[in-house]
Amino acid sequence: MQMIETLTVNLGERSYPILFGSDLTGVVRDEIARLMAQGQKVAVLTDANIAQAQAKAGGAMFGDAPLLVVSPGEKTKSLEGLGRVLDFLAAEKIDRQGVLFAVGGGVIGDLGGFAAATWLRGISYFQVPTTLLAMVDSSVGGKTGINLEAGKNLVGAFHQPRGVFVSTELLATLPAREFAAGAAEVIKYGLLGDPALLDQLDQKPLTAATADSRDVAAIVRRCCALKARIVEVDERETALEGGRALLNLGHTFGHAIENAAGYGEYLHGEAVAIGLCAAARLSWKLGFIAEADVAHVERVVAAHALPTRLRAPLGYEALRAAMTQDKKVRAGGLRFVVLKRLGAAATQKQVPAELIEASFRAVGAA
Ligand SMILES: NC(=O)c1ccc[n+]([C@@H]2O[C@H](COP(=O)([O-])OP(=O)(O)OC[C@H]3O[C@@H](n4cnc5c(N)ncnc54)[C@H](O)[C@@H]3O)[C@@H](O)[C@H]2O)c1
Ligand SMILES: [Zn+2]
Numbered sequence: 001m002q003m004i005e006t007l008t009v010n011l012g013e014r015s016y017p018i019l020f021g022s023d024l025t026g027v028v029r030d031e032i033a034r035l036m037a038q039g040q041k042v043a044v045l046t047d048a049n050i051a052q053a054q055a056k057a058g059g060a061m062f063g064d065a066p067l068l069v070v071s072p073g074e075k076t077k078s079l080e081g082l083g084r085v086l087d088f089l090a091a092e093k094i095d096r097q098g099v100l101f102a103v104g105g106g107v108i109g110d111l112g113g114f115a116a117a118t119w120l121r122g123i124s125y126f127q128v129p130t131t132l133l134a135m136v137d138s139s140v141g142g143k144t145g146i147n148l149e150a151g152k153n154l155v156g157a158f159h160q161p162r163g164v165f166v167s168t169e170l171l172a173t174l175p176a177r178e179f180a181a182g183a184a185e186v187i188k189y190g191l192l193g194d195p196a197l198l199d200q201l202d203q204k205p206l207t208a209a210t211a212d213s214r215d216v217a218a219i220v221r222r223c224c225a226l227k228a229r230i231v232e233v234d235e236r237e238t239a240l241e242g243g244r245a246l247l248n249l250g251h252t253f254g255h256a257i258e259n260a261a262g263y264g265e266y267l268h269g270e271a272v273a274i275g276l277c278a279a280a281r282l283s284w285k286l287g288f289i290a291e292a293d294v295a296h297v298e299r300v301v302a303a304h305a306l307p308t309r310l311r312a313p314l315g316y317e318a319l320r321a322a323m324t325q326d327k328k329v330r331a332g333g334l335r336f337v338v339l340k341r342l343g344a345a346a347t348q349k350q351v352p353a354e355l356i357e358a359s360f361r362a363v364g365a366a
Pocket of ligand 1 (some may be wrong): 020047048049050053054072074077083104105106107108112122128132133137138139140142143144153170171172173174175178181268346
């Protein structure tokens with residue numbers, strides 16, 4: 001018998017459970033049967049890669065519930081992609097009691113969540129994450145949205161799911177590069193709030209090849225617990241200091257890299273990995289951590305088959321311009337997440353421009 005564990009995200013009337021198990025197929029199937037027995041309509045959203053790679057699990061969970069299969073990739077998280085999902089919900093006559101299951105990585109979770117937030121002014125949805133990144137990060141916390149030409153995640157809503165089913169066996173078919181990208185977010189959690197997790201990753205890196213399902217499950221649970229605690233106290237990222245913004249460790253640098261290199265050149269997690277190294281460098285320059293700590297961060301990142309530096313140089317000017325366009329930067333002035341030590345982060349305002357530049361150059365900016 002597999003162990004099924006539950007973690008609750010406590011948000012008052014928006015509270016919901018995250019269920020963890022190696023194979024939650026039966027649990028999801030039972031939930032759908034329960035919903036249908038109550039007269040609620042169920043619809044399912046996934047992408048073509050997942051529909052193919054996980055056809056058996058998909059069939060076992062959803063039977064013949066209406067299914068929309070969209071193209072894989074970030075481009076689907078767009079106005080056009082949203083239109084397709086809304087047209088699908090309309091065609092299936094999903095009413096206000098209807099429920100959407102978003103089965104996929106962050107693209108499907110963000111798109112499906114946003115469609116659920118807007119269809120009939122909001123219906124319930126469940127997340128069934130299928131990438132490591134979605135399991136540890138995007139499926140939890142209720143941030144949903146799509147991209148515009150003008151930038152990533154510019155349109156969205158806070159809309160918490162009704163529940164999250166983390167079935168770690170789904171990771172068996174995830175490409176190794178995507179697995180590594182998710183590991184960057186895991187390292188992020190260790191750095192920002194869980195020194196024991198960081199030690200564990202240092203001693204036994206989490207890679208697609210070496211991770212047995214039990215290791216992954218325990219680590220995913222730990223990351224979700226950390227994210228849940230942060231989201232519970234700052235659901236809408238309005239805290240003036242710390243709070244949900246801490247989850248952006250490495251992301252101000254990382255988003256600039258993704259943007260300046262052209263979306264698709266680096267996977268999000270790869271850019272974040274480099275961003276974590278840059279953020280560590282900045283934290284050292286600000287006098288919070290030792291130079292040896294920077295090397296420690298680089299070692300953990302490299303051990304997870306992730307880049308510590310840009311693969312090809314990017315001009316600093318382009319990175320700086322991309323950084324100042326970032327929506328989070330625009331909203332709150334230049335605010336960085338820095339490491340106070342390995343395992344504890346803080347937000348930091350008024351970081352001298354030359355330290356940011358030096359940190360970018362240290363990871364390969366030209
Ligand atoms: N809402 C949030 O809080 C939040 C947090 C972090 C990231 N995000 C968003 O998440 C997105 C990135 O998510 P992602 O990294 O999961 O990418 P993704 O959804 O594009 O999935 C990565 C690739 O793996 C494939 N795939 C997924 N699961 C698979 C499986 N089990 N087997 C085989 N192939 C599989 C997908 O088809 C895709 O090609 C970005 O749009 C980012 O903005 C959101
Ligand atoms: Zn991220």
